[in-house]
Amino acid sequence: MNDTTAAAPLLELADVHVRIAGSHILQGIGFSVPAQGVTALLGRNGAGKTTTVKAILGLVPRTGSIKVGGVETVGRPTHAIVRLGLGYAPEDRGIFAGLTVAENLRLAERGGEPRYDLVHELFPELRKRAGQRAGTLSGGQQQMVAIGRTLLNENRILLVDEPTKGLAPRIVTEVAEALERAASAVPILLVEQNLHLVRRIAGRVVVVEQGAVAHAGGADLLEDAARTRELLGVGRAR
């Protein structure tokens, strides 16, 4: 099932397949992400959400079509795709443990004027801990570094994978506020299991099942407990 949106989409996937070590993980997935707001990518564990994000970035071998702002990216190397204006905060946060917080951020600079003011306004903790090795930060602080790196550049879209996984409720709120603030300026494709957060910030949802799109539409889907349980195998309150 493919989704189409009326507004010109920023990110378009069509018939994307990923096979890794003999496993057919993405089986013709196709959806689009509009140029504004948060689109949540949902699904059960192992459905192919993280692989979808990695396919967009060229981190896994893939076939099909993935366009960013109308530019075909399949066949391009990861760094060239990212330079089209993608910011990525991976599921494991992708922090360089041996580098300091400041070095982790500096590494993400991609020309232009890096937006340290925005990053430090959203996460003042990062300014205080600039000289601290990122490997010694708490999980929440590492997530701030990961999201901070995506906000440092003027990206066209952010890909954020499970940003609240394993975080304390207070940090989840802080991360949610940062994503909400970011979403006012740049579209976000958000992989998230925390449906409470998805309801709060996402306008659209794409549900992935066995490497293909099972449903795509408005986030009001999540108000229907029976349908949510049917698609995601979970109840309303998570």
Added chain:
Amino acid sequence: MSTIVLLALTGLGLGALYFLIASGLSLIFGLADVLNFAHGLFLAVGAYGTWWAAGHLPGAGASGAGFWLAVLFGVAAGALAGVLVELVLIRPLYARPIEQVLVTVGLGLAGVALLRAVWGSDPRQFPKPSWAAGTTGVLGAQVPNDRFLLIGAAAVVLVALLAFLRRTRYGLVVRAGVEDRAMVAALGINVRVAFTLVFAIGGAAAALAGALGGVYFGNVTPGQGGSLLIFAFIVVVIGGMGSVPGSAVAAVLVGLVQQFANYYTGAGVGEASVVLLLAAVLLARPAGLAGRTA
């Protein structure tokens, strides 16, 4: 006392030689996951390049500034060899580790055979500046000056490498790439450029080891790089894959252990002691002394 001083400085000189080879080897493995068995060839290129330049390159010679010009030529040749190997042979094989090993082993063997075909198997007398042939008194010991040359060169390379890694943008990319090169690419950085760079640095450092090793041994042979490479691999593993400071500490340990064991027990025991040291470090710290950070 004078014997201990002489053994210690000779061990440090040997360690310095190992460090020059191991530092590049370690960075290449740490960043690009390439076990470069052709690294000894870079050393040979540096040694033969310096030897050739001292006799043929205008301005170069066996003493004074001419000697340093010859060394510079050898180092440049080693860096160029590193870049060419990465671009031509390694780059198409990054996703194929078995083929990488086969290619680097094959290149190491073919390189030695080529040197043998061109300049023969016999040792070639290496240019040795007169000051390097002299000795300096240290706490009663008459220490050959070439030891100080090796130690000084390794110290300069260590400081330069650390400055590069900690103070430059590419150094930052290399340090991050040693941890997670896919994430470096996901930040929009072409990590392949860093791969080429570390091959150039590794080639240059190994070539410097070849040039100064020629001074230390007094001659150069086609197989010299291969035999030193074994100890360099041991240093890399003890120090921690990808760690330059770790390689420095490990090189000092290996040089000293080898030298003292050979003197106080018997010839060959030093080499065996180094292997025992490797086993002891790996049992205590499986990731090496410094772990996997540049």
